[in-house]
Amino acid sequence: xxxxxxxxxxxxxxxxLWIFVFTVVGVIRRDLFAGARSGRLVAAPRAxxxxxxxxxxxxxKVKRGRAAHQLVVTAGQLAGTRIxxxxxxxxxxxxxxxTLVITDDYASARHARLVPRDGQWFVEDLGSTNGTYLDxxxxxxxxxxxxxxxxxxxxxxxxxxx
Amino acid sequence: MxxxxxxxxxxxxxxxxxxxxxxxxxxxxxxxxLLLALVIVxxxxxxxxxxxxxTVTPDFWVPTAVLAGxxxxxxxxxxxxxxxxxxxxLPAVAxxxxxxxxxxxxxxxxxxxxxDRETLAIFAGNGGRQFAWTLASVVLxxxxxxxxxxxxxxxxxxxxxxxxxxVLVMIPAVLPxxxxxxxxxxxxxxxxxxxxxxxxxxxxxxxxxxxYYLVRKREVLSLASxxxxxxxxxxxxxxxxxxxxxxxxxLVLVFEKDLGTSLxxxxxxxxxxxxxxxxxxxxxxxLILFFGGAYLAYVLGDVVxxxxxxxxxxxQIWLDPFADPYQDGYQLVQGLLALxxxxxxxxxxxxxxxxxxPEVQNDFIFAGIGEExxxxxxxxxxxxxxxxxxxxxxxxxAVRDSFGKLLAGGLAFTLGLQVFVIVGGISKxxxxxxxxxxxxxxxxxxxxxxxxxxxVLLRVSDAARRPVTSGGGPAARAGxxxxxxxHGAPTEVIRP
Numbered sequence: 001x002x003x004x005x006x007x008x009x010x011x012x013x014x015x016x017l018w019i020f021v022f023t024v025v026g027v028i029r030r031d032l033f034a035g036a037r038s039g040r041l042v043a044a045p046r047a048x049x050x051x052x053x054x055x056x057x058x059x060x061k062v063k064r065g066r067a068a069h070q071l072v073v074t075a076g077q078l079a080g081t082r083i084x085x086x087x088x089x090x091x092x093x094x095x096x097x098x099t100l101v102i103t104d105d106y107a108s109a110r111h112a113r114l115v116p117r118d119g120q121w122f123v124e125d126l127g128s129t130n131g132t133y134l135d136x137x138x139x140x141x142x143x144x145x146x147x148x149x150x151x152x153x154x155x156x157x158x159x160x161x162x
Numbered sequence: 163m164x165x166x167x168x169x170x171x172x173x174x175x176x177x178x179x180x181x182x183x184x185x186x187x188x189x190x191x192x193x194x195x196l197l198l199a200l201v202i203v204x205x206x207x208x209x210x211x212x213x214x215x216x217t218v219t220p221d222f223w224v225p226t227a228v229l230a231g232x233x234x235x236x237x238x239x240x241x242x243x244x245x246x247x248x249x250x251x252l253p254a255v256a257x258x259x260x261x262x263x264x265x266x267x268x269x270x271x272x273x274x275x276x277x278d279r280e281t282l283a284i285f286a287g288n289g290g291r292q293f294a295w296t297l298a299s300v301v302l303x304x305x306x307x308x309x310x311x312x313x314x315x316x317x318x319x320x321x322x323x324x325x326x327x328x329v330l331v332m333i334p335a336v337l338p339x340x341x342x343x344x345x346x347x348x349x350x351x352x353x354x355x356x357x358x359x360x361x362x363x364x365x366x367x368x369x370x371x372x373x374y375y376l377v378r379k380r381e382v383l384s385l386a387s388x389x390x391x392x393x394x395x396x397x398x399x400x401x402x403x404x405x406x407x408x409x410x411x412x413l414v415l416v417f418e419k420d421l422g423t424s425l426x427x428x429x430x431x432x433x434x435x436x437x438x439x440x441x442x443x444x445x446x447x448x449l450i451l452f453f454g455g456a457y458l459a460y461v462l463g464d465v466v467x468x469x470x471x472x473x474x475x476x477x478q479i480w481l482d483p484f485a486d487p488y489q490d491g492y493q494l495v496q497g498l499l500a501l502x503x504x505x506x507x508x509x510x511x512x513x514x515x516x517x518x519x520p521e522v523q524n525d526f527i528f529a530g531i532g533e534e535x536x537x538x539x540x541x542x543x544x545x546x547x548x549x550x551x552x553x554x555x556x557x558x559x560a561v562r563d564s565f566g567k568l569l570a571g572g573l574a575f576t577l578g579l580q581v582f583v584i585v586g587g588i589s590k591x592x593x594x595x596x597x598x599x600x601x602x603x604x605x606x607x608x609x610x611x612x613x614x615x616x617x618v619l620l621r622v623s624d625a626a627r628r629p630v631t632s633g634g635g636p637a638a639r640a641g642x643x644x645x646x647x648x649h650g651a652p653t654e655v656i657r658p
Contacts (some may be wrong), residue, residue, distance in 0.1 A: 010513070
């Protein structure tokens, strides 16, 4: 076998190896950057995005910019978590079936819930042990939540964002 | 090179809309990647024959065709049983396995007398045995995918598997050396001409147990703590399980004389603990315990000898392999020379002298391959390992239940750690220990265990990437998870 052919095969093989590597990276590229861009906990965004696919289109009727589109955890163990808001209510607590499961010593199993009504979100305490606070005030009945005002549950703080 | 890669990647990436990408199973991407991997394996085989024999035999494609059949069959199985599994895992593993088989055949060619080389049977020798093992492993992996339709179902057998794991670890330690010792390390069960490395399977069993145990205990381990030097340290009584695993791994080190396996078990546990609790303190405690233990063993080996002597010797070789290059340090020195003579681009597949290295088909396969494909090729192989680990961690991040997160994260990390331990040993970064290189080394136990590991990762990634079809969420559909949700909202289990 001529020397030239072997040399070509040698380097061709190495190049093929790297082509394979880059092809794999190409296939998984979207995954690699999707997480970095959104900055959310990875478990959350996908399912939320998938399940709120249509609801997100509908509330577009509501005045854009004013309506809350995201619930962001600003303090506590889950800080940085975002949930895209749809039309469904959000339950918060330590119970596994809550929409937002928070691992917080001071939270009850079913602590509070956020309910949308005519484009406005209301927070409601579900009889928690340590209470739910909207900014500094304790929540007693369904209370409208303005954008950017912290809802405090134990050590966790949540905010609505546009 | 990226430009060359783009056309191959395009069938997988075109025509996707952001909103629906999750519904895509990406099985076709997997198929095209797998075909590319098989082309590379065929090219490797042809280059080896051209270099060693001076000609390419007419049936050089047969080994690749057999592998292609096996892997494509697994691909079809995945299509039916885990349609949303990660598309990169199977092709990457298939490529490594194929190159491993190809290199073992290349060793067989080098061992045969020059006159017999052209007629050397394809399914003979180490390469042939590795073929059989690959076939068996892939069948096992497919079987595991078929049996385990939901990764959470194995958590039911967690305690059984934990016990089985410990027993498997202990067997070689208590067996007489005649049945368990090869080159100073007691890691095998040798019956007749067969040798099994039970530790490879114990790894998987123990990890299932760790994941299950930590899901149960994570709250107390991560919440109860006191702060010291800005780091949250756990309470003394919560250290129990960590110390138990530490003792286990030190016993492995002492009685099985194997630093690698010991490091593997301990690292596996500490990292699962870290994933479960997000406490950096566990990593610190783990590192301090491990290095303390290893240093103690080293010192004891010098002073007391006995069971610690082997480790002391290995550390000595690591510190100065050239002190005794023809006796104790021979293997490591030959490996380093092979890597050095390989240089940047290597001698070409088939162009090196791998038989100069003792045990080149097992522990030192990376040095043997490295001599022929050079740093350029070796780094490609390492990146492929990295991608496999990355896909595993990705599955861990994306899957919604804690057990799956811990399981996939732990498995992916274990695979990465094993590659680190053996490649680090060969390249004299850490003391050399007899680990197999996953998917490359000759040896059925390692190959089987690692294929099973990949099957579990495929299963978890399938669960992670499967789109949510109903409001019930995957937890409710798969059963066994949290109860049916009470409210209309889709359940979002978000935990650190």
